[in-house]
Amino acid sequence: MATLDLSDTYIVDVPTIRPHVLAMATMHYQSMVIVRLIDSDGVEGIGEGTTIGGLSYGEESPESIKSAIDTYIVPVLQTCDIAQVGATMAKVAKCVRGNHFAKCAVETALLDMAGKRLGVPVSELIGGGRRRDSLPVAWTLASGDTARDIAEGEEMLDRRRHRIFKLKIGKREVRADVAHVGAICKALGNRASVRVDVNQNWSEAQAKLGMAMLHDVGCELVEQPIAGDDIAAMARLSQSQPVALMADEALHGPRSAMRIASAHAAGVFALKIAQSGGLFATAEVAAIGAASGIGLYGGTMLEGGIGTIASAHVFATLPELAWGTELFGPLLQTEEILSEPLTYGDFSLTLPRGPGLGVTLDPDKLARFRRDRAAPTLH
Ligand code: MUC
Numbered sequence: 001m002a003t004l005d006l007s008d009t010y011i012v013d014v015p016t017i018r019p020h021v022l023a024m025a026t027m028h029y030q031s032m033v034i035v036r037l038i039d040s041d042g043v044e045g046i047g048e049g050t051t052i053g054g055l056s057y058g059e060e061s062p063e064s065i066k067s068a069i070d071t072y073i074v075p076v077l078q079t080c081d082i083a084q085v086g087a088t089m090a091k092v093a094k095c096v097r098g099n100h101f102a103k104c105a106v107e108t109a110l111l112d113m114a115g116k117r118l119g120v121p122v123s124e125l126i127g128g129g130r131r132r133d134s135l136p137v138a139w140t141l142a143s144g145d146t147a148r149d150i151a152e153g154e155e156m157l158d159r160r161r162h163r164i165f166k167l168k169i170g171k172r173e174v175r176a177d178v179a180h181v182g183a184i185c186k187a188l189g190n191r192a193s194v195r196v197d198v199n200q201n202w203s204e205a206q207a208k209l210g211m212a213m214l215h216d217v218g219c220e221l222v223e224q225p226i227a228g229d230d231i232a233a234m235a236r237l238s239q240s241q242p243v244a245l246m247a248d249e250a251l252h253g254p255r256s257a258m259r260i261a262s263a264h265a266a267g268v269f270a271l272k273i274a275q276s277g278g279l280f281a282t283a284e285v286a287a288i289g290a291a292s293g294i295g296l297y298g299g300t301m302l303e304g305g306i307g308t309i310a311s312a313h314v315f316a317t318l319p320e321l322a323w324g325t326e327l328f329g330p331l332l333q334t335e336e337i338l339s340e341p342l343t344y345g346d347f348s349l350t351l352p353r354g355p356g357l358g359v360t361l362d363p364d365k366l367a368r369f370r371r372d373r374a375a376p377t378l379h
């Protein structure tokens with residue numbers, strides 16, 4: 001039996017290495033909600049809940065994630081044996097609807113504690129356990145400028161850091177976006193896989209035109225071209241277009257995965273731990289996708305080191321991950337908030353072997369980037 005002794009939730013704002021231009025927002029920094037839990041035996045767990053561009057991406061903001069955890073989830077944890085992660089999260093689900101990002105942060109911290117108690121990595125607590133020690137990692141070219149994106153892609157190839165590139169489009173006119181993608185496909189040639197993410201910004205008619213043109217210029221995958229709640233239109237596009245359609249914003253856990261799979265509305269799933277509502281739910285989404293013949297991709301909410309490695313622990317358990325991952329979030333930030341940076345190289349991210357998440361926070365960096373600039377006191 002383990003009871004919750006202390007908790008601390010805070011927002012850290014870390015600048016990005018360059019503006020990150022998406023259809024719905026341009027990021028100059030990333031705001032991450034960090035939760036720390038300590039049990040009655042002194043075991044500590046850390047978790048992260050991170051979204052993109054305030055409320056422009058989804059329905060939870062950094063501020064709402066923090067408030068959901070402090071005001072509604074922590075009081076539930078205080079009534080649970082938090083060593084039993086599944087049972088604890090089931091009780092949280094009964095008391096708190098939605099709020100997937102907040103739940104994911106808490107579940108991550110509980111799994112980190114459970115792994116430390118048992119002396120095993122989090123990946124051993126999910127599904128059939130860890131199947132791989134490293135994951136291929138894509139990079140997003142989103143400076144807003146074609147020449148700069150090509151130079152950045154070349155640099156990543158030279159450094160053997162990434163050979164899968166995702167381009168953020170949907171902000172400009174369809175033909176201008178396709179010209180941008182075509183120029184990058186041409187420059188990088190068969191040395192790289194080029195994909196795009198429209199972040200829901202096209203109408204169905206624009207998507208029809210855009211997807212056909214993107215296929216012709218060598219783009220391999222089109223992520224969430226239209227509104228994520230328009231499953232019928234996603235199905236029409238997915239079934240009529242030669243280029244694969246990946247569901248991202250449409251996926252909010254197992255039930256949405258089931259709806260998309262039954263409607264044949266996507267050829268690929270972008271798995272995201274926060275959007276799914278946690279690591280366990282992500283494994284369920286993956287299982288639904290795999291059983292339906294849908295390809296899997298390890299997505300990101302551009303989390304920092306904790307959310308990134310938590311995602312990696314789940315993705316490392318999957319039998320098939322045909323489209324790789326995009327777990328590059330910490331590399332987009334000017335500084336890593338972990339005491340030991342994550343290991344990237346040879347186009348991959350290597351998973352740590354230690355118990356729990358296998359990472360620790362750097363207290364000095366946290367004190368510097370913490371929004372409230374308060375000394376990290378637990379309450
Ligand atoms: C998204 O919509 O997939 C992932 C990579 C990136 O650059 O932005 C994200 C969010």
Ligand code: MG
Nearest residue numbers: 197223224248
């Ligand atoms: Mg996306």
